[in-house]
Amino acid sequence: MRDRILTAILLVASGYAALAVAPRMNGYRLPGIHQGYAPVQPIAYSHRLHAGELQVACLYCHSAAERSRHAGIPAASICMNCHKQVTASFGAVRQEEELAEKAKRKPRPVVSPELGKLYAALGLNQTLDRDPSLPQKPISWVRVHNLPDFVYFDHRAHVAAGVACQTCHGPVETMERMRQHASLAMGWCVNCHREANRGINGKAVEASIDCGTCHF
Amino acid sequence: MTRRYFIGYFDHEDDILGVSKAVCKAGFSVADVYAPYALHGLDRAIGLAPSKLPWVCFLLGLLGAAFKVWFEFWTTAQDWPINVGGKPWNSLPAFVPVTFEVMVLCAGLSTVFAFFFVSRLWPGKKPRLLDPAVTDDRFALVLEATDATYDPRLLEGIFQQFHVVRVEERVEERKV
Amino acid sequence: MATVYSELRRPLIRGEKSTGEVTRDISLPLERAPSLGWWIAFLAAFSALSLGVAAVAYLFSTGVGTWGLNSTVGWAFDITNFVFWIGIGHAGTLISAILFLLRQRWRTSVNRSAEAMTIFAVICAGLFPLIHMGRPWLAFWMFPYPNTRGSLWVNFRSPLVWDFFAIATYFTISVVFWYLGLMPDLATIRDRLKPGLRRTLMNFFCFGWDGSYRTWSHYETVYKLLAGLGTPLVVSVHTIVSWDFATSVIPGWHATIFPPYFVAGAIFSGMAMVLTLMILVRNLMHLEDYITPDHVDKMCKVTLVTSGLVGLAYATEFFTAMYSANRHEQFIFMNRAFGPFGWSYWIMTSCNLLVPQTLWFRRIRSSLGAVFLVSILINVGMWFERFVIIVTSLHRDFLPSSWWSYTPTPIEVATLVGSFGLFFTLFLLFLRLVPVIALSEVKGVLSYGRRLKQGDEA
C-alpha cells in the first residue's frame, strides 16, 4: 500500500515537472524531412506543361538563380510575357473557334480558370489591360523546398558550377504539381558535394564539404 | 524417459564438502549439488571442469576493442575526415580511452550473457526447486540413478557418515 | 581439509550467526513495514529530490543562464557535482572488485550497499553532464550512430566523448555486477515468499535461480572476471574524468598528475561516503552484527592511506608549478591558495588532509560518531576539491581582461541538493527492496574466525 502511495507521489511529481516544462515547449519543432511534399498551389501551374512539353528553360522564369542565392519565383509580369497572348489551352481556344464558326459569330476570348487567377492578381480587365479600379493582389505561392534556417544555400554557386536543376529538384519537367523530389537532408547534400569534387560534366568543380560552406 | 534421482540434504558446509568427496571416491558421479552459497573446493570435489567463460570474455573483449578502434579510425580518418584542432587524421592515442571502455563493456556483457546461456537462466524461468531451503541454509547432493555402480544402500551409508538430514528419491519425467 | 585457522582472526560477523539466522536477519526488514526513521529519512530525501526536479525543470524551460556561470567560468557546480558523484561512485566497485581480488573477505558485509551506492552515485553523476548542456535534448549527439547528416560522427578526440563512453560502461558494468551478486539473494527471498505475484516477480528477477552448483561454478568465474574487468575500469573511469581537465590548456587543469590524483581522490571520497552510509545503515537497519567496528576500522585505514595520496598530489601540484617556471601555472596556484577563492582551497585542504589525520588514533576509529563526522567532513572537502580545481583554474586564466568571478545561484544550489535527494531516495528505496547485505557472500564467511571453536566441539 505504502509503495503504491510512493509511486503515486513520484508520478505526481514528474507530472508537475512536465507541466512546468511543457508550456515553454510551444514552437519547439523538429526540422523534418519533407521529401515528396507537394502542396496545392493557388494556381495549378504545371511544370510538366511549361518545362516539359513547351520546353521553357528553367532560367527563363527562375532567372535569379544565376545572380542570387534564391532562384526566386517569377513575377507575374514574367508570366504575362506569354500569357498576354495565350489565355487558355490550345484545345479550349480551338473549341471556341469551332463553336463560333458553327454559330456564325466572332469567337469570344477564352480564359482558362487558372489563368484567370493570374489576371485577377494583376488587376486586369477583360481585354487584359490594367484596370485601376481592380485591386492587385500578389500570388501567394506555397514554398515547396524549405531548408531549415540554419542552412545557407546559394543557387549562384550551383548554377555556375553547372549543376543541372534536376539534380536537386528532380524531373520537374514531368511534374504536374511541383513536388520536393530529394530529401534535402544534410547527408544528401554532403554526398553530392563529395561526388562533385570529381568534376561535373568533366569540368573541375570545387565543392567544399567544410561545415562552414552551409552553416553560419 | 524417466530419470531417477537420489538426493541427500545436509545442513553443514563441511558435510556437503565431505560427502561430495566421499561419494566421488566411491565411484558415484554427482549430478549436481545445490547450495545457498558458493563453496570453495566443491567443483574440484565433484570433478567439475573449469568454466570456459574466460575465453568468451577474452575473445569478445578483444573483438569489441578491435571493432571500436577500427570504427574510430574509420569515422575520423576515412569516412569523413574533419580537421579538428589540427590533430592528425589518425589520432590513435585519442582513440585508446574509448576503445578500452568498449572492450570492457563487450567483455563484461558478453561474459554475463554467456553465463546466462550456459547456466540456462532467464527471467521467469521455472526453477528446479529441490527444497526451498537450498537457497537458505541447506545443501543438497543429487545423484542420478543411471549409473551402473548405483547402489542406494552404499550411498545411504556414506550420507549417514556426514550427518545427512534427509534422503529423498525423485523420479522425473523428462523429454529427451 | 586440513586447514589451519588462525586464532588471531576475529570473526567477520558477530553474534555466532547460523546460515539460517543470516537469512532471517537480512530478509525480515524487507518483509516488515518501514520504520518511522526510514519514513523520515525518505521524506527528507524525497523533498530534496523534488526541489532538484523543480530546479532542473526550471533550468530546462529557461536556460543555463539560470546558473551563475559566465563567459569565463563556463563550468562550476555542474561539473563539480559530476566529478564529486563519480568519485563517490568509485568505492563500490573498489570494494566489490579490488577487495575481492585482494581476497579481503570483510568486504562481504558492505559490498552490496557499496555497490548500490556506486550505481546511485553514477546516476547522479551522469545527470550533470546532461543537464549542464545548453541543449540537453540533443545529448544523443554524443553517441556515434548512422544518421542522415552524411553520417556525421562524433569527435573521438574529445574527452567528453571518452567520458560518455566511460560512464556508460561503468554504469552498465556496475549494474550488471551488482545484479549478478543479487541474483542468489533474490532467490532466497523468493523462497521465503508464499506463492503469489510477489513470488513470481522475485522469480522473474532472479532468473529462476536454484542454487545448482554447476551455475555456482560458472557464477564464481563470471564474478571473478567481472571483478577483473571492473578493477581497470574503475581506474580508467576517473582517469578519463581527469582527462577532461588534463588534456585542456588551462593552467591548473593541464597536469599529468591528474589521473592518479583523481583516482586516489575518488577512492578517498568514495570510502568516506561508504563510511557515512554504512554507519547510517548499521543504525537504521540494526545490522550491528554484520557491519562491525572492524569493518569501520578497516575502511578508516583505507581512507587514511588515500588521504595521504591525495595530500601528496596536492603537494606535487604546487611543486610542479613552482619548479616549472611557467608564469601561468605559478600564478594559478598562488591564486588558488591566496586568491579570491582561497577559502575554498583551505576548506579543501583542512577537510581532506587535516581531518583524516585523526584516523591515526584507534579511539577515533572505534568511535562510530567520530568516524561519521570525519567522513562527512571528507565528503565536504572532496566536493570543494573539485570546485577548487574547476572554478579557481577557470576564473583567472591567460588573459587578465577576461578574468571574472563566480557566484552560484539558488537554482544551482537546489540542483546540488536535488542530487543528494536523488541519491538518498534511491538508496532508501534500495534498503527497502533488496537485501542490504549480500546473503550468499556473508554465508560464505560465517565460518571465518570461528572454526576453531567448532573444532573443539567436534
Place this chain on the structure above:
Amino acid sequence: MADHPSTHGDSGREDEFPELVEPEISPRRSFLRAAGFTFAGGLLAGCSRAPVERAIPFLEKPEAITPGRAYFYASACAGCTAGCGILAKVRDGRPVKLEGNPEHPLSQGRLCAVGQASILGLYDSARLKHPLKQSKPASWEQADREISESLAQISRNRRGIYLVSNTITSPTLRRQIGRFLDRFPGSRHVVYDPLSSSAILDAHLETHGARLLPRYRFHKAEVIAGFDADFLGTWISPVEFAAGYRAGRSPDGPDARFSYHVQFESRLSLTGAKADKRVVIAPHELTAALAHLAAILSAKANHTVKLSGFGPAPVPDALLAGLAERLWEARGKSLVICGSQDVRTQVITNFLNHLLGNYGATIDLDLPSHQRQGADRDAEALLARLKDGRVDALFFHGVNPVYELPGWDAVAQTIQRIALTVSLSGTLDETAELAHYVCPDHHPLESWGDSEAVSGIVTLVQPAIRPLGKTRSVVESLGAWMGESQSTYDQLRACWKQDVFPRQSDVRSFEEFWEQSVQDGFAKVPPARRQVAAFRMAAVGNLAGAARARQQGAYSLALYPKLAMLDGRHAANPWLQELPDPISKITWDNYACLSPAAAAALNVKDGDVIQVEAGNGSGRAVEAPVLVQPGQHDRVVALALGYGRKVTERFARVGPEWLYGKSTVGPNGRVGVRVNHLLTFTEGALEYAGQPVSLRKTAGTRLLAATQSQHTIEEPSRLRAQGIQPRPILRETSFHQSRTGSNPSPAHEEEDLWPPDHRFSKHHWGMAVDLAACTGCSACVIACQVENNIPVVGKDEARRHREMHWIRLDRYYSEEGGFAVAYQPMMCQHCEHASCETVCPALATVHSEEGLNQQIYNRCVGTRYCANNCPYKVRRFNWFDYRREDRLQNMVLNPDIAVRSRGVMEKCSFCIQRIQEAKIEAKRRGVPVADGDIETACQQTCPSNAILFGDLNDPHSALSRLLKSPRRYRVLEELNERPSVHYLALVRNREET
C-alpha cells in the same frame, strides 16, 4: 534568414509597410531551437509538420532588383552632425547594415560605433507613425491646417516665432528654413548643439572676424597638442579625425612617420589613452597651461604680446618648454586643439596655432567645417525670452532642449501655454511630449536629403526604404506650412540646381551632374572662396590678465559625452547602451568617475552612490554611483551626458526575464541618470567642465555592469610569483625602437610532433590587428554586432559577464613608466591548433580547409567545454533566448546568418558570410578571389584602419606584406595554438631614455 527568402511584397501597394510594423515571428528561432525537447510536449510538436511557408513574388519586378541580392545606396550618416558618407546595404527591401562610403572624403569608407548602430533607429517601433496633436493621433491635413492658421495669426502680429534646431548641415533644409523665416516675419532660427563647440566659433569671430569652425587636418600634423578635446572619441568629427590621426602615425615601411601627441585632460578620454604623453590637469587649469605655452612660444616667435595674469603654470615648466620646443620645431606641421567652452581659452589656442603657422596648413579656414554651428548665446537668450513670455511659437527640429539644456525643465508649462509648439522629432522625446503638435520627421534612411558637413563636400541622402510610418520630412513640413506642396525630392533638386550645380564647371548638364552625384553619394564642389580675415592680434591683447573668475570648490565637475551615447539622442538604441565604454568598460549606465585618491578620500568604492551638488544648495544635484577611474584628476568628478532619458524606460524589458534576473533600468526607471541640469550657460557658452561641486556619500549602492574586472596585465602583487615577467599579451615599442629595428619579435619556434596532415592548400585566412593604430573607438564592436546578428543581453546579463560581443576591446592600464592605457581588440584567433575544437564532443567546432575555426550553431549541444578551453576566452554562449525587446528590430537581422538559439555557443567567424559571398561571386564571374575582395565587418568600419583581413597563403596579399613587420607577434604564442590573428605591437612616440 529572418525573411522568407523569396517573399517580396508588391512594392506598389500603399499598405505594404504598415504590415512590417508587426512582423510575423521569424521562424529562424523556432527552427534553431528546434530538434525539440525529449519531453512529451516536444515529441507532440515534433510530429506535426513545420508551418507552411509562403513565397510571394513581385507582380511586376523592378528591372534592377534581384531578390536575395544586396544593393548599396550611397547616403549620409545622421548619427551625429559629422556627416560621414555611408553606403546603406539593402536586402530585399530592407536596409540591414550601414558602411562607410569608401569614396567619401570625410569618412573614407569608415564609420564610428554610433553610425554603425544608427540603423537600428530605423526599426524603432517607438518612432512616431503619424502626426500627433496634444499627444493624440492626428492627420497631416488637420495638423497642417491648424499650424498654418496659427502661424499666420502669430506672424500677422509679428510675434516671436522660433525655430530651434541643432546644427543643420543640409543646404536644402537650410534654404528651406531661410524661406520659412522670410515667409513669417518675426521668426528666428536658434541653433545650438547639445555637445557644443560654440566657443571655438566665437573665438574665431574674435581672432579671424568670422564665426566659423575650422577644419582640422590631423594627417598633416606632426606634433599634436590636445587640451581636453576628445577628438578620437566624441569631438566634432571623430571618424575623420581618427583617419587623419592614423595617417600621421604609420610606423612601418620606408615612409614611416609617427606624430607626437600630447594630451592635457582632466579625465581619461579615448584620445588621452592614445596619447604619447598624457598630462592630467583640472579643467580650470587649461587656460593657464595654454597661456604659459603661448608665452613661451610667443617669446620664440619674438612677439611682444604679454600673456600674464593667468596664474602659475599648472604643470612643470620643463614639460611646457619641451612641448613648446617640439611644437616650434614642427611649425606649420603642428596642431593645437582645445575642447574648452571658454572663449578666452579658445582665443589663446588660436593664437598658438597662429604663432605656429598652422592656419592654412593643419587648420583649414577657407573650407571650414559646418559640423558645429550652434550659438549657445542664442539658446540662452531664447530661454530668457520664454520665461519673459516673449515667445509665441516654437518649432523644434533635431533638438530636445527640455532634456538637453539646463533650465528648460522649469519652463515646461510655459512651452505648453504659448500659442504654438511644434516638434518635428521622429520620436516622442521629452520636448515633443510638451509640444502641441508633433510632426514626425522621416528616419534619414527613409528620406531624400543632403549634407554639407564640410565646405565643398556635399553628400546626398537618399532613401533606402519606404517610410515605415506616415512620417514626413522636415523640408516638406516647413513647405506645407508655407502653403507649398513640393516634395522633398523636388526641393532637393531645386536647391542643387541653384546652389550646388553652379559651383562646378566640369559637368555641363544638371541631369548628368545629378545622376553622378546620386551614384557617388556626394559631390565635391568647393564654394567660392570666402575671404577670412587675417589673425587679429588685438583679440589676444584684450585677454591679458582676464582669466575667468571662478569659484573654488572641493571638486570640479566634468560633464562629458560617452562615446556611444554622445548627447543622448541614441539613448533608445540598445546596441549603443550595451556597448562597453572603452574607458570604463561599463555598459548600460553613467556614473561619477573619481580618481582612486578621491575615492579613498571620500571612502567610496565602485557602485557606492554619491550626491554631486553644484551651485551650493541651488538644488542642482544628481545622485550617481561611483566609478573609481585611474588616470583622472584627483579633484575632478566626471559624469556622462546622455543618460536618464525617458525613452530608456522601454529597457525595463530588455534581456531575459527569469527568477533572479534584475532589471536593466535603475531605480528611476531609466538607464542612468540625467545630468544635463548641472550644465550652465557661462559667458554665453554651455559649460561642461570646471564648475565647482560638492560630493557627499549616500547610503545607496548601484550595481555597475562592467565587462572587465582586471585592469592590468600584471597580476595582483600579492599573487605574483617572484621574478616573473608580465604576460606576453600586449607588446609595446617606441617609434624610435621600431625604426631602428632594435625590437624584432622573435619568431616562435614551431615544432610539431604530429604528421602534417593539414595544409591549407587554397586559402588561409588570417588577420592583422595593428595596436599602434587601434584607438579603442569600438566601431568594430557595433559593426560586428550588426553584421552578425549579435543579440542584446541587457544590463543584468552584462553584469554577469555574459555580454555577447564577438569582438571585445581589452583595455589594460599600466602603471609602469607613468600611467598608460592600451587597447587590444580580441576576437576568435582562428588557431590552427585550436584547443576548442579538440574538446567538442559533437564536432560542432572544427577547422575549415581555409584555416577558419568554424562554429556550427545547429550542431552545438552547449557543453561550453570549448569556451573553457579557449585561452583567449572569446567564445560567447547563449545563456538564454535573447530576444529583442522591440520585435520590429528583427528587421535589421542579416538574412545571411543564423540567429542563434539558447544553449548554443558562438564566436567570431571572420565574417564567413562575406568570405562565402566573395567566393561565390568570384565563382560566378569565373575569376579568383582577389586580395581585398573580402573585408570583415570590423575591418571595414575601423576608422583608424587597424584591422586587416586577408589570405596568409598569398605572399603578395596586403596581409602577408604587413606581417613582415618586425612588430608582428601573436598573443600567447608559447601555447602553440598558432592563431591566425596576428598583432602588431603598440607603438608610442616616447622620448628615449
